[in-house]
Amino acid sequence: MxxxxxxxxxxxxxxxxxxxxxxxxxxxxxxxxxxxxxxxxxxxxxxxxxxxxxxxxxxxxxxxxxxxxxxxxxxxxxxxxxxxxxxxxxxxxxxxxxxxxxxxxxxxxxxxxxxxxPLMVHENFRWQSAILAVKRVLDEGTIGTPFFGRVSFRSRYDVFSGQPYLAEGERFIVEDLGIHALDVARFLFGNASAITARTARVNPAIRGEDVATMLLAHAGAMTSVVDCSYATLNEEELFPQTLVEIDGDAGSLRLGAGYRLSVTTSAGARHEDVSPELLPWASRPWHNIQESVLLIQRHFVDCLREGRTPDTSGADNLKTLALVEAAYRSAATGRTIDPAREL
Ligand code: NAD
Ligand code: 89V
Incomplete structure (x- = not known):
């Protein structure tokens, strides 16, 4: 090779x-x-x-x-x-x-x-191994047809010391972090036809919004809530874990704190530790994101060699970016927005 x-x-x-x-x-x-x-x-x-x-x-x-x-x-x-x-x-x-x-x-x-x-966007959160484990359960059909989902990221980790520009922009959490969570929602639940968003700035030391709560309509009855916050003081600081809840007509799934995956069906509940690998160069708590960087870069090279379009191609990412724009428009106007209008 x-x-x-x-x-x-x-x-x-x-x-x-x-x-x-x-x-x-x-x-x-x-x-x-x-x-x-x-x-x-x-x-x-x-x-x-x-x-x-x-x-x-x-x-x-x-x-x-x-x-x-x-x-x-x-x-x-x-x-x-x-x-x-x-x-x-x-x-x-x-x-x-x-x-x-x-x-x-x-x-x-x-x-x-x-x-x-070829053009790929480095949209790596959907490549986190815990998110991939959730996707596998969904694809296997274990919990049936999903009708409700939640993608949640709530933290008070100091992201500003490593990335000072995050405190300076007019936009913050939806553009920087919500973009990942919205992409995960698309990955798990499909594209959205409507989004309603509310945002707030709790931390007075930064310029943009640090809290966002978004309601998305997907195909059929599927509805999801995507919520993110950098103003949340948790008993246990979970940065940078994304938590997921999905209810289906045959069961439910929870990706909880500490990368604990629970799947409940009429046969009972099973639990799995879907913690990311701690790569030799990685460090906690970033190891989750760091592993996803390796997986997405490997995917890019595989796609280049095989002449395939990367999952997070530029064209695909337009739909995630449209959700970001629609979220800001919804928060500014108080209206529900069709993200296709932004495309
Ligand atoms: P940074 O400001 O620390 O680094 C950017 C670097 O690019 C700087 O050193 C700057 O001098 C250089 N640069 C800018 N324009 C250039 C140009 N035209 N030619 C040459 N050099 C140029 O930023 P960062 O925190 O490393 O973030 C970089 C990007 O990565 C951002 O878009 C950020 O949102 C993203 N990011 C992604 C993740 C993720 O998990 N995917 C995590 C953190 C940051
Ligand atoms: O992944 C990111 O884009 C980072 C962080 C996790 C800090 O939001 O900016």
Whole structure:
């Protein structure tokens, strides 16, 4: 198997996880890195032994001509970098949030489609092993046809120390974290035809909303609640666990604290520990997210080799982003919004 050579743009807080994970993806290796910030470029270059270091993404991509590019910058830069990759016919992974606006996101998908270039959004929460375990139970039909679901993330973990920009934006929790939870809801329950949202800011030290409660209508009778908060002081701090409840016509399922999966049917209840693996480079409590980074990057390489479209392709992610936009519109207007209007 030939090794696919990748280039990484953005050597910040989260990219370190992506670099560690690339070291474990069979048949792929990062051979060049780029950051505008010389200190960050040096730190990642030294830590991972990468000699090819660039301050400018275009120079790197033109010189290195990698087999793929991993864009690990924040959203404002995504459109220019994805369009650059498309223009050079380089398959791209782009971090979430995919884009600050739907117009940018549509343009990025269009640029890659017309260039025939694969594009995956690094939307990794649905790749968490506990969420995959929930999906397996649903697909096996054990609890029958679901009619109610809840995807819940409630915490007071200090995300701002690692990611200071999260305290500064006009938007916060729906755009940064709710986006993952809404994507998990789509993954488990299918697309939504309506969303009603309320948001609040509890922490006075930040600019955006840190609480959001969203009600989604899916196909048939299926209804879900997606709720997230960074203002919740729990007896046990659960960051970054996503809890899931699903009721079906033949049983129910709960993904509870500590990655405890309970499945109840008329035959009784069974419990399973679906804790993520603690990878050699991972650290608690982030190990859950860190494992999902490895799984999604492996998926991208498998898709590249097999000519398949990644599950979280740019086109797929437009639907998650539309839910985010619709949630903000609903919270601002007090109305129920059809996310298709945002597409
Ligand atoms: P960060 O600010 O720490 O790092 C971004 C880096 O990109 C910075 O070092 C910056 O200098 C560099 N950069 C920006 N524009 C550039 C350009 N045009 N060319 C070269 N370098 C450029 O941000 P972060 O916390 O690492 O977050 C990055 C992205 O990852 C965000 O979109 C964030 O939402 C996302 N994120 C995802 C997860 C997840 O689980 N999927 C977790 C955390 C963060
Ligand atoms: O996954 C993320 O996007 C992170 C965090 C878990 C802190 O919200 O920003």
């Amino acid at each position: 030939t090794t696919l050579g990748g280039a990484l743009i953005g050597c910040g807080f989260f990219a370190v996880n992506q670099m560690h994970a690339w070291g474990q993806v069979p048949g792929a290796a990062i051979t060049a890195i780029c950051d505008r910030d010389p200190a960050r470029l040096q730190a990642v270059g030294d830590a991972f032994g990468i000699a090819a270091r660039y301050a400018d993404a275009e120079t790197m991509l033109r010189e290195v001509r990698p087999d793929f590019v991993d864009i690990a910058t924040t959203a404002q830069s995504h459109r220019a970098l994805v369009e650059l990759a498309a223009s050079l016919k380089i398959p791209a992974i782009c971090q979430k949030p995919f884009a600050p606006t739907m117009a940018d996101a549509r343009a990025m998908v269009e640029a890659c489609e017309s260039a025939g270039v």
